[in-house]
Amino acid sequence: xxxxxxxxxxxxxxxxxxxxxxxxxxxxxxxxxxxxxxxxxxxxxxxxxxxxxxxxxxxxxxxxxxxxxxxxxxxxxxxxxxxxxxxxxxxxxxxxxxxxxxxxxxxxxxxxxxxxxxxxxxxxxxxxxxxxxxxxxxxxxxxxxxxxxxxxxxxxxxxxxxxxxxxxxxxxxxxxxxxxxxxxxxxxxxxxxxxxxxxxxxxxxxxxxxxxxxxxxxxxxxxxxxxxxxxxxxxxxxxxxxxxxxxxxxxxxxxxxxxxxxxxxxxxxxxxxxxxxxxxxxxxxxxxxxxxxxxxxxxxxxxxxxxxxxxxxxxxxxxxxxxxxxxxxxxxxxxxxxxxxxxxxxxxxxxxxxxxxxxxxxxxxxxxxxxxxxxxxxxxxxxxxxxxxxxxxxxxxxxxxxxxxxxxxxxxxxxxxxxxxxxxxxxxxxxxxxxxxxxxxxxxxxxxx
Ligand SMILES: NC(=O)c1ccc[n+]([C@@H]2O[C@H](COP(=O)([O-])OP(=O)(O)OC[C@H]3O[C@@H](n4cnc5c(N)ncnc54)[C@H](O)[C@@H]3O)[C@@H](O)[C@H]2O)c1
Numbered sequence: 001x002x003x004x005x006x007x008x009x010x011x012x013x014x015x016x017x018x019x020x021x022x023x024x025x026x027x028x029x030x031x032x033x034x035x036x037x038x039x040x041x042x043x044x045x046x047x048x049x050x051x052x053x054x055x056x057x058x059x060x061x062x063x064x065x066x067x068x069x070x071x072x073x074x075x076x077x078x079x080x081x082x083x084x085x086x087x088x089x090x091x092x093x094x095x096x097x098x099x100x101x102x103x104x105x106x107x108x109x110x111x112x113x114x115x116x117x118x119x120x121x122x123x124x125x126x127x128x129x130x131x132x133x134x135x136x137x138x139x140x141x142x143x144x145x146x147x148x149x150x151x152x153x154x155x156x157x158x159x160x161x162x163x164x165x166x167x168x169x170x171x172x173x174x175x176x177x178x179x180x181x182x183x184x185x186x187x188x189x190x191x192x193x194x195x196x197x198x199x200x201x202x203x204x205x206x207x208x209x210x211x212x213x214x215x216x217x218x219x220x221x222x223x224x225x226x227x228x229x230x231x232x233x234x235x236x237x238x239x240x241x242x243x244x245x246x247x248x249x250x251x252x253x254x255x256x257x258x259x260x261x262x263x264x265x266x267x268x269x270x271x272x273x274x275x276x277x278x279x280x281x282x283x284x285x286x287x288x289x290x291x292x293x294x295x296x297x298x299x300x301x302x303x304x305x306x307x308x309x310x311x312x313x314x315x316x317x318x319x320x321x322x323x324x325x326x327x328x329x330x331x332x333x334x335x336x337x338x339x340x341x342x343x344x345x346x347x348x349x350x351x352x353x354x355x356x357x358x359x360x361x362x363x364x365x366x367x368x369x370x371x372x373x374x375x376x377x378x379x380x381x382x383x384x385x386x387x388x389x390x391x392x393x394x395x396x397x398x399x400x401x402x403x404x405x406x407x408x409x410x411x412x413x414x415x416x417x418x419x420x421x422x423x424x425x426x427x428x429x430x431x432x433x434x435x436x437x438x439x440x441x442x443x444x445x446x447x448x449x
Pocket of ligand 1 (some may be wrong): 099213216217339340341390
């Protein structure tokens with residue numbers, strides 16, 4: 001069994017569990033991650049909610065088809081694989097009692113790495129104070145429940161808009177699945193838009209051409225692997241000095257390698273030309289390349305400042321001029337930008353990095369509300385990783401590293417594959433109705449919570 005770190009391996013042994021329990025130490029469990037042929041969930045999924053539960057009505061058949069055995073009551077024997085609570089019909093905070101009544105008794109029966117998915121309507125769509133309060137309350141409840149769960153279980157919230165219930169299926173399925181192992185206490189918004197169901201559910205990105213920047217190592221290499229696993233043809237981009245590692249990743253995923261520094265003024269055009277001539281076009285762009293040059297702001301010179309802003313933010317702006325041009329990515333394409341929890345919470349010694357990663361979120365807001373891009377069906381979302389086990393985080397001094405690793409609801413760091421799975425989720429045509437989302441892959445990190 002793969003463990004992300006030595007401590008997690010230790011507490012997964014019988015003696016380790018007893019020692020950690022006696023000392024009140026965190027007890028991370030090896031998370032359930034995606035494997036070919038693995039069932040959607042481990043055990044029955046309790047469904048319930050408030051009123052007529054209109055979202056469940058729309059989702060029930062799809063969830064069953066995807067392999068979720070739905071039950072209406074907490075089973076006496078089995079451990080639950082998940083709980084889906086439809087709270088879309090709430091109109092006053094008094095209605096929240098339905099959530100307590102459904103979820104409360106179920107929490108004691110959750111299996112290892114079980115999933116809680118609360119489904120509501122977007123508060124922004126309500127003007128009446130009581131309705132808006134009730135809808136907004138779901139976020140507070142979900143985030144609190146996520147902090148109470150143990151054994152690798154997670155809780156997330158899906159916000160629909162009236163009429164988008166069927167489009168929410170892909171998101172609910174992702175959150176129930178092992179692909180969302182390190183996604184905890186997040187809010188996913190599903191808007192209007194017609195999702196396309198893949199011909200082969202195991203290869204949702206078949207016939208798509210995807211570019212990943214910074215693909216030579218770390219999270220970028222894993223994104224390339226997961227997108228290729230899901231059927232995409234890959235263009236792997238990195239700097240010339242990473243050429244041999246880049247070629248190895250490109251070979252592994254049977255894609256092509258392109259040595260381009262993303263800060264070059266013609267980087268976007270070169271990537272687009274390559275994708276066109278070698279693969280016939282471009283559908284998915286993952287802006288992953290990133291660097292850190294950490295110093296307290298008082299010690300940060302203009303070079304350190306500029307280098308980080310240029311690689312992490314300005315290059316994306318420049319490249320997107322080519323990618324989002326009429327003859328750039330094809331209609332119905334998907335952009336996914338890699339941000340960071342530092343861009344949400346701020347981080348000591350990282351004002352340049354946090355500036356760039358917060359700026360990325362600004363880009364997502366702007367693109368996702370761009371009328372022209374909406375009409376062309378192009379979605380833009382961001383993934384903000386928390387502590388992920390990579391070469392970047394291995395360089396952090398031990399004490400700080402242990403803090404980063406444990407200070408989250410799952411008491412462990414995430415793996416590059418966890419970030420990659422969420423990116424692959426946003427890159428699929430099934431998520432045509434999902435744009436402007438910022439999702440943290442952080443195990444509910446306490447930093448910036
Ligand atoms: N590791 C984490 O815990 C973590 C947390 C939050 C966010 N992130 C973000 O995730 C992304 C990937 O991080 P990682 O940990 O895999 O980092 P990494 O340093 O292991 O890999 C980054 C890759 O980007 C490439 N790159 C750097 N500058 C480039 C340029 N100018 N042109 C082309 N390629 C360039 C590098 O050569 C490298 O292959 C980054 O955007 C990072 O900020 C990482």
